[in-house]
Amino acid sequence: MAAELFGEEGTLKGLVLTLEKGTEWALGRDPDLCSLVLEDPKASRIHARIAQTDEGYRIENLSESNPILINDHSIFEPTFLQEGDKISIGGTLFHFYPQGSPLLPSKIKSVSEDEGPYGTIYREEEEITPEIQIDLGPENRYVLKVIAGPNSGAEFALIEGSSYVLGTDTVVCDIVFHDLSVSREHAKLELTSEGVPYIEDLKSRNGVLIERERITSKTRLDPGQVVILGTSAFLVVDREAPTKTIVAPTFELPEEKKREEVPSPSKEEELLEEVEKEVLEEVKKTESPVKPTLPPGALVLTVILGLIAVLIGIGMVSLFEGGKEAVLQIKDKPLEIQNALKQFPGVKYTFNKSTGRLFLVGHVGTGVDKNELLYNLRGLTFITGIDDNVVVDESIWQEMNILLSKNPQWQGVSMHSPDPGEFALTGYLKTSKEAASLTDYMNLNFQFRDRLQNLVVVEQEVMEEAELKLMQEGLGGVTSSFSNGELTLTGYIKSNDADKYNIVLTKLRGILGVRSLRSFVVVLSPEAAVVNLNEKYPDRYQVTGFARHGNVNINVVINGKLLMRGDTIDGMTITSIQPHTIYLEKDGLKYKIEYNK
Structure with a gap:
């Protein structure tokens, strides 16, 4: 028989991982990279690797954020597994059995247990929405009864000649399991017209197990056979099938015992009646009416009987008051749970009052918050068990930051x-x-994409937006650069564009991602509105010749190029060529190059 990992405690309690079909198996949350998938938010994408060798089964830890533990000890190198080893993977404690687990999960109950009519998960004192229309009346002969898992105690009526899809998808499936280890379309259950049930695996991740054996084809279910889907277990019950009924024997009490149990008048009451008779006789004998008086013994007896009556009355009042408190306590169960979860708005719950189990799902910020949450709930004595599916956000984003840091x-x-x-x-x-x-x-x-906000700032997009705003206001002489949230502006503007420039600065500060803005823009006065390129860029623009027609220069040679009025150089347009000065213009700013002086 193949070796097995059996989930004893934690998120995947009851899950059986069979080491078959190969000699090496990867365990983790990613179905594309792992052969044994763990639907546990605490598990890494590739958490561990198990290999079968001649010496036995060897396990290797692959998780940096949540390493595995073997018998409560961390491992730092590949380790061989022994029978009965306790392996902690994610939020689940597994037991290793090299020859297969000897028993089914201890949580699977016998069919004969009376679990009450309310087996499904619901919120107490709330109206249950008709998500699945199933008739549970007594006229249905065949019933699917869940005996283990989050839906423990639920019953679903089955009709002869019908087939049912089992899974977690509320749109496709006929019978829905609220179990993270069950696939969306896990299995197909068919009940023939003769009442013979068949089950078929729909290529689920964790498979379908019948009596601890995984099925590979359509299989018939015999009476009393237990079917396991992930951590849930059920069986098909025929209500009309013959069953053994145990009748408790009756016992008759002897006549003497019955007579002993019949209440008789107390001696005190008989004595009181005799005293009253004697007093009445004495009154009748006297000629004149005399007020009767009780003897001291009768008076003491009366006081004792009165005290007994008072004590009985106090006991009855206390009994009724105790009953009222018990009723109020039952009604306040949802309120007590809400008070315990008041500090954790991201956590939702469902309480099954018939079994006393509490199902938790949602998110908390840190591990300390989760410990505080569980501490509050464990103080409620009416909760018999907690199915914990709460995600700790701190462990999620810490693991993701490790992955992001690996990319430069x-x-x-x-x-x-x-x-x-x-x-x-x-x-x-x-x-x-x-x-x-x-x-x-x-x-x-990232598994929580619908809860993720992308606030990353792209420097290229910020610079493009800043350049666009400058061009729209006619400030082409200003250039921008952006790095690590700081926007830097350089260049020249005219003095009459100062107000326009201040308005643009306000708009640039409103761009998403701009934390600070630094301006090195020079404001030119009217008399200094022409930028002398000879002073700003010495030896950059060399005028080596010119052509003159009469007293007017019509061509010049700049850096070896023959240019005339209207031509451009470095984005600047030549507007005029004078005997000793060349005037240029770009984005509203004027420039000059002096030559032949």
């Missing part, structure tokens, strides 16, 4: 959780291409 392009990006159940990406990237690559990576590898 994304080292300026980090993830955090502003509120329970909410995640945000912040930081800076150089180009739009890097931002698109990051978005694709998060869509493939």
